[in-house]
């Protein structure tokens with residue numbers, strides 16, 4: 032309570048002016064501010080660093096955790112501020128702290144004492160009682176680190192539900208996941224359920240694989256003892272799907288490759304680290320068409336999508352996503368034009384154009400409605416399109432920036448975004464570029480090739496004028512259709528190319 036008052040005072044004083052700040056605060060107390068770095072609730076395990084920063088009267092002695100010293104920084108290291116103290120403590124085995132605030136004691140040269148506590152709470156984890164959790168929901172995912180921006184943290188990948196995770200730390204609403212001895216990731220609170228104490232950190236030997244195809248897909252099945260976390264990458268040159276399973280050690284003594292495989296070429300594995308098992312699935316077609324990873328019981332099932340039999344628009348199922356809608360207006364132009372209206376208008380024209388070429392079209396929205404991006408991804412998962420084009424309108428603070436751009440997340444899906452980009456450039460729009468590793472929800476699905484088209488900048492007067500012109504919208508729609516056709520044509524040319532042709536070249 033006293034600390035709250037102190038902060039209030041400090042804000043008031045800082046309004047009066049920095050010169051008076053030190054003097055006035057001195058009369059109120061020694062400590063102006065205390066925080067942990069990062070300044071949020073944390074779980075730390077032995078070996079982790081607890082970092083504390085205090086703003087107090089210069090020239091004092093400051094301690095935390097019952098006597099551990101904080102060092103007063105040279106003002107050159109503290110944005111010219113005096114009286115900034117910092118301390119680091121490495122959590123030791125056996126340390127206990129259960130969701131407690133951190134208290135700092137400051138002693139002035141005249142021996143006056145003051146204490147203050149952080150508003151956030153810290154827990155020291157006991158590694159002898161591993162904290163486990165399971166993933167929940169249909170869109171659980173892991174992040175690489177603690178980053179955040181309008182697209183969210185950079186995603187390492189999606190996980191099925193009920194995957195068991197070993198949590199070894201927490202920063203705010205993100206939990207650190209120990210994937211393997213040397214690998215960690217972060218998982219948001221909302222996609223996990225904490226398990227009660229007493230569980231074992233999951234590990235598994237891998238069983239022998241079954242590799243087979245049915246009338247629609249090729250599959251790889253790997254029996255495990257538990258639903259372990261995994262990550263995957265769809266790579267090119269040669270085209271292959273690489274899946275790492277964490278906590279798994281090989282006892283795969285054979286890999287049965289049955290008849291009927293169409294997309295899978297050679298498959299094998301390597302034990303990358305004692306607790307990282309890597310599946311390498313070579314794909315027959317140079318253009319990969321996507322995949323999905325699920326658990327059936329505790330068996331890991333990798334389902335590989337085959338390229339459409341006829342690589343032509345006729346008979347192809349194309350998903351068209353009109354960005355935003357309803358309460359989600361998107362960007363707005365200087366004339367008042369709204370992104371949600373423009374994307375819908377272009378999407379409807381694109382649908383018409385695709386249908387006229389014999390394609391089946393699935394729309395994520397057909398009207399002026401609010402549809403959450405997560406719901407769009409789940410809808411598309413159910414509808415299972417052959418490919419997806421998501422339509423948006425770009426915007427930036429600099430009105431001179433203009434042009435069209437396309438976006439992909441996974442390297443293997445880049446060719447679709449390149450073909451769409453080239454098509455969009457033919458409308459006469461300037462080129463803003465082709466952007467990869469794009470952490471956008473509708474670029475997230477691995478199940479089918481997908482691309483985001485940021486048609487043009489609504490924040491640029493010239494681009495906006497074109498975006499709201501029905502004739503130009505029609506031109507965009509027609510070019511996007513041509514872009515999809517060009518992608519199909521190029522894929523046809525590559526044919527059963529990547530892995531097989533490289534095998535042939537080697538012989």
Ligand SMILES: [Zn+2]
Nearest residue numbers: 354361423424
């Ligand atoms: Zn948008």
